[in-house]
Amino acid sequence: MGRQPCCDKLGVKKGPWTAEEDKKLINFILTNGQCCWRAVPKLAGLRRCGKSCRLRWTNYLRPDLKRGLLTDAEEQLVIDLHARLGNRWSKIAARLPGRTDNEIKNHWNTHIKKKLLKMGIDPVTHEPLQKETNKSNETLPDVEIFPAESQKLEPEPNVSTASATTASSEDQNSSSSPTENSSTDESRLLDNILDNVSDYDPLMSYLLEDEAPPIADVPLDFPAAAQNFDNSVQGMPFLDEYCSWLMDCQDFGIHDFGFDCFSDIDISNVLNTLEMGNKE
DNA sequence: AATGGTGTCAACCGCCGCGAC
DNA sequence: TGTCGCGGCGGTTGACACCAT
DSSP: OOOOOSOOSTTOOOSSOOHHHHHHHHHHHHHHOSOOTTTHHHHHTOSSOHHHHHHHIIIIIOTTOOOSSOOHHHHHHHHHHHHHHOSOHHHHHHTSTTOOHHHHHHHIIIIIHHHHHHTTBOTTTOSBHHHHHHTTTOSSOSSOOOHHHHHHSOOOTTTTHHHHHHHHHHHHHHHHOOOOSOHHHHHHHHHHHHHHHHHHOHHHHHHHOTTSOOGGGSOSOHHHHHHHHHHHTTTOTTHHHHHHHHHHHHHHTGGGGTOGGGGGSOHHHHHHHHHHHHHO
């Protein structure tokens, strides 16, 4: 392959994880929580580098992950967020509870990109391809044109023109080069964008609120996490997905994997609570 | 049934930012 | 202030599954 391995120490295993390795990692994290990732492989008895362990955990083993394809709503949200944030997958993923940046990135590259191209929309700029070619000399688009949002976000004099314009340019920048010019400016810009979004779209508003922590950020004290989970999902638009995830967990047989901590969580209670929250 | 092409996604790589010292 | 180590991020790769011929 000729790739320079990041974990080239002797005896460090690479490639797909085995069920045995997964089990070891899960058991370790559940027993000890997430500590120094570098120490994890040694302490957990794994011949992997810490980075690999972290990746495996965050992208695949984390119990709060959703499985399966993105729903239409999620997909639309990803598109909306990508229009604003560019290829900042982790930021996008943070707004989709139970989804990982890797998953969203993959889905973007394999599904959404093609979908948008088919619709005649440039997946990078989110502008119609036709228009894109016509305005090749322009440096910045005046207004970001994005079908779903252009309907929702009526241009308002004082609000989003500046940030939308900047967002588009930032979008373009970020897709070609991840380097940020100014993190302070950027966060201010992001805040503006998020504020403006909140003015228009309740769904986006909810998902973009910093006060509503994504499930992924719930600390890994699982019984406590279950409580936070319980609280944080009240009124969530994706309740069905959480329910199905919990169902999946049961189907999957989490105890087989050493998820004994879940014995502290009465999943049916959680489900009931979720359903009650959904009805309210 | 065999084979080649294409799509999907888990995992890796290298860079960057941040905190500790 | 500079250096180092760690975690996180985004881009990319490669193995595998699926489909068409």
